[in-house]
Amino acid sequence: MRVLGIESSCDETAAAVVSSDKEILSNIIYAQIAEHQPYGGVVPEIAARNHLTYLHQVIERSLLEAELTLTDIDAIAVTAGPGLIGGVMVGVMAAKAMAAALDKPLIAVNHLEGHALTARLTDDVPFPFLLLLMSGGHCQILLVKELGDYEILGSSIDDAAGEAFDKVAKCLDLDYPGGPEIEKLAQQGNEARYKLPRPLIGREGCDFSFAGLKTAARNLILTAEVQSIQDKADLCASFQAAVKDCLVDRLQQALKHLPDNVKHVVLAGGVAANQYLRQALTQVCKEQQKIFVAPPLKLCTDNAVMIAWAGLERLKRGWVSSLDFQPRPRWPLTELKNG
Numbered sequence: 001m002r003v004l005g006i007e008s009s010c011d012e013t014a015a016a017v018v019s020s021d022k023e024i025l026s027n028i029i030y031a032q033i034a035e036h037q038p039y040g041g042v043v044p045e046i047a048a049r050n051h052l053t054y055l056h057q058v059i060e061r062s063l064l065e066a067e068l069t070l071t072d073i074d075a076i077a078v079t080a081g082p083g084l085i086g087g088v089m090v091g092v093m094a095a096k097a098m099a100a101a102l103d104k105p106l107i108a109v110n111h112l113e114g115h116a117l118t119a120r121l122t123d124d125v126p127f128p129f130l131l132l133l134m135s136g137g138h139c140q141i142l143l144v145k146e147l148g149d150y151e152i153l154g155s156s157i158d159d160a161a162g163e164a165f166d167k168v169a170k171c172l173d174l175d176y177p178g179g180p181e182i183e184k185l186a187q188q189g190n191e192a193r194y195k196l197p198r199p200l201i202g203r204e205g206c207d208f209s210f211a212g213l214k215t216a217a218r219n220l221i222l223t224a225e226v227q228s229i230q231d232k233a234d235l236c237a238s239f240q241a242a243v244k245d246c247l248v249d250r251l252q253q254a255l256k257h258l259p260d261n262v263k264h265v266v267l268a269g270g271v272a273a274n275q276y277l278r279q280a281l282t283q284v285c286k287e288q289q290k291i292f293v294a295p296p297l298k299l300c301t302d303n304a305v306m307i308a309w310a311g312l313e314r315l316k317r318g319w320v321s322s323l324d325f326q327p328r329p330r331w332p333l334t335e336l337k338n339g
């Protein structure tokens with residue numbers, strides 16, 4: 001079986017074709033970075049208009065690269081939320097139109113489930129597994145029991161980790177998206193230079209909090225202390241180290257109460273592209289005899305391969321959507337339907 005995936009929930013216009021034997025036949029992403037960079041973040045209206053302009057070209061390229069035509073595709077999977085609703089609607093309308101015209105099954109995919117299941121495509125991770133989902137808008141630790149069956153063990157009580165990276169980067173006048181920029185600059189920095197808080201560390205439970213850390217970093221930047229490039233690099237390194245300590249502590253908390261049959265820990269979402277964080281979490285898992293998995297970098301940030309794959313997992317179980325499903329700006333993983 002071959003599924004065409006479509007992703008348009010943020011600022012990446014993406015289409016991909018994936019087969020049921022786990023072959024990525026194409027992976028096309030038009031990242032709208034240039035359009036949003038002048039504003040230092042994603043402008044929802046601009047994102048939606050760009051999806052409308054570029055989506056059909058991106059879909060055509062994904063078929064061309066896969067050397068397939070639409071008639072060779074067995075189903076169409078599309079991000080139906082959560083996300084910026086204008087963009088989600090563009091993708092959903094395109095997918096509905098194609099499914100209706102071609103008389104093919106349509107699968108409404110939860111974007112977060114796309115991130116969650118990528119490690120099953122790339123590393124054959126079995127259910128159940130522990131998931132650290134760290135993206136621009138979401139920050140959660142979940143137990144993934146089965147397809148569509150998620151238990152939230154903890155989540156951020158304020159900012160998501162990616163959001164904190166982006167906001168600190170903006171204060172430092174770095175380019176958008178901020179995560180990769182902070183990671184790059186941090187490589188030349190001294191992480192012991194600035195003392196920053198580690199919110200919630202040592203507390204019971206698996207919740208996160210990044211607002212206090214972000215504000216502390218911003219306050220430092222606003223003082224005269226952070227001036228030179230070296231100061232900025234030191235600030236990036238100190239901030240990244242604080243995020244790392246928070247993630248390590250929260251993971252350790254989650255591992256304390258994990259059922260014995262959970263052998264795998266998966267890091268997913270855009271922040272999972274961060275090598276420094278990956279290394280720290282790999283070490284924790286090694287110490288606790290768990291297998292750490294993070295998808296290849298290009299499948300961590302938003303893409304349509306993950307949507308096609310999540311669609312395939314659902315299609316294999318016969319879980320398809322009707323043409324009248326509604327896109328959802330908010331859609332927690334705990335509200336997924338099985339079937």
Ligand code: KG4
Nearest residue numbers: 135136137162177179180270271274301302
């Ligand atoms: O999953 P994603 O591509 O989009 C959402 O669904 O939100 O995640 C984007 C987030 C942004 O906040 C971006 O700054 C962050 O992931 N990110 C990173 C890195 N690459 C992307 N954060 C830290 N280090 C990175 N290397």
Ligand code: ZN
Nearest residue numbers: 135269270302
């Ligand atoms: Zn995402």
